[in-house]
Amino acid sequence: MKKIIIAIDGPAGSGKSTTARLVAQKLGYIYIDTGAMYRALTLKVIELGINPNDESLITKIAENTKIELLYENGNLKVILDGKDVSEKIRSPEVTSLVSIVSAHPKLRDIMVKKQRELGRNGGVVMDGRDIGTVVFPDADLKIFMTADVRERAKRRQKELKAQGFDVEIEKLIKEIEERDKFDSTREIGPLKKADDAIEIDTTNLTIDEQVEIVLKKAYELI
Ligand code: C5P
Numbered sequence: 001m002k003k004i005i006i007a008i009d010g011p012a013g014s015g016k017s018t019t020a021r022l023v024a025q026k027l028g029y030i031y032i033d034t035g036a037m038y039r040a041l042t043l044k045v046i047e048l049g050i051n052p053n054d055e056s057l058i059t060k061i062a063e064n065t066k067i068e069l070l071y072e073n074g075n076l077k078v079i080l081d082g083k084d085v086s087e088k089i090r091s092p093e094v095t096s097l098v099s100i101v102s103a104h105p106k107l108r109d110i111m112v113k114k115q116r117e118l119g120r121n122g123g124v125v126m127d128g129r130d131i132g133t134v135v136f137p138d139a140d141l142k143i144f145m146t147a148d149v150r151e152r153a154k155r156r157q158k159e160l161k162a163q164g165f166d167v168e169i170e171k172l173i174k175e176i177e178e179r180d181k182f183d184s185t186r187e188i189g190p191l192k193k194a195d196d197a198i199e200i201d202t203t204n205l206t207i208d209e210q211v212e213i214v215l216k217k218a219y220e221l222i
Contacts, residue, residue, distance in 0.1 A: 003122035008214070009142075009145070011152070011176070011183070023211055024124075031127075032127070033127060037115070040078050041102075043094050062107050112189070129191040142196055143214055144194070147202045149173055
């Protein structure tokens with residue numbers, strides 16, 4: 001069977017990570033959550049007390065940072081320089097700074113190289129903002145997931161509640177809109193649908209339905 005590259009992009013909370021992880025599991029592929037990579041680096045920036053606008057220092061740090069994505073019982077474990085940061089990278093503080101850190105062009109160069117290396121042998125599902133446009137413009141299957149912003153905020157609210165954070169829905173809508181705007185308007189690797197991507201609106205879809213749609217497209221190619 002051919003081992004393809006599946007790129008899944010979309011705005012915050014559109015369901016891409018859960019879908020990508022489950023599709024990878026079904027196909028026996030590796031799953032790369034590139035958002036988790038940018039989040040891990042942002043956590044390091046915060047912990048070192050570095051100005052998130054300091055591109056040259058952040059780039060230097062990125063060159064000397066080891067980020068590993070491991071799977072245990074179907075769950076993603078993010079290891080930053082040997083330490084498990086899976087929970088910390090989802091904190092509101094990291095979420096509020098990750099777009100600023102990840103907009104630096106030189107940093108993106110380093111991250112994109114790492115991501116290409118991870119997906120080089122195919123058999124990969126990678127999700128993010130620029131996978132189908134920049135990281136793997138020749139990906140075999142490109143998906144662009146969207147959903148109504150209120151629905152996305154509701155999903156985020158549920159995730160945060162499970163982590164012990166109670167956040168109002170209106171606040172989350174505002175945060176998501178701001179982050180999407182920042183991610184869509186940056187110069188390098190903006191959040192953007194690739195011309196040849198298949199768009200899926202997940203507002204009224206269950207996770208199972210989203211996975212089913214992507215798998216069906218994948219099976220047509222392998
Ligand atoms: O996917 P997630 O919401 O965890 O991504 C967090 C942030 O990481 C995004 O808002 C974006 O700023 C950045 N990101 C990126 N490029 C990617 C994946 C994520 O710039 N490929």
